[in-house]
Amino acid sequence: DIVMTQSHKFMSTSVGDRVSITCKASQDVSTAVAWYQQKPGQSPKLLIYSASYRYTGVPDRFTGSGSGTDFTFTISSVQAEDLAVYYCQQHYSTPTWTFGGGTKLEIK
């Protein structure tokens, strides 16, 4: 099974800062990684798919990069509404999925 590891459970940042969240796959997944945002009390929402493609309606301050086993999700200028938990997910072996453990973004 493919394991997705997000090494930081928490990250603290300030409004206007640039922040990057990393995710590592246990094996080569090409570019088959998605990123989701989950705000408190809400369902997850798709932001990025296939490592770097922004989903419909997603602001361009959200970007993704990476291939193989190492992936990065970046918010170029954090806004207060970006307070959330961010999850990576491999869709290489779809319909079998695995999620990373999540990174909670805290706004100072």
Place this chain on the structure above:
Amino acid sequence: EVQLQQSGTVLARPGASVKMSCKASGYTFTSYWMHWVKQRPGQGLEWIGAIYPGNSDTSYNQKFKGKAKLTAVTSTSTAYMELSSLTNEDSAVYYCTRQGPKYGDYWGQGTTLTVSS
């Protein structure tokens, strides 16, 4: 507009079984995999399994084989998940999400299951 409407909050006894639903609308139900995801309080997302309503093909996380059973009724565009032999560890929010084309593009609002005696 694609919508996934999940059934409401459930309270169940240990050892019991429950069946929850996810009613899809706004797209061709039989053409997309439907996935189920578990989230325990304060924890991350855990993939349970998926069903392809077009032919009832299923894929399960090994951890949930024997615990979860996925079915779909095409006439009502509804996916179901039955959880058996419930324990406190099954208390969680359960989401359904459509796979389109390889990732979860639409999500239901979640069904909260509480297992308590």
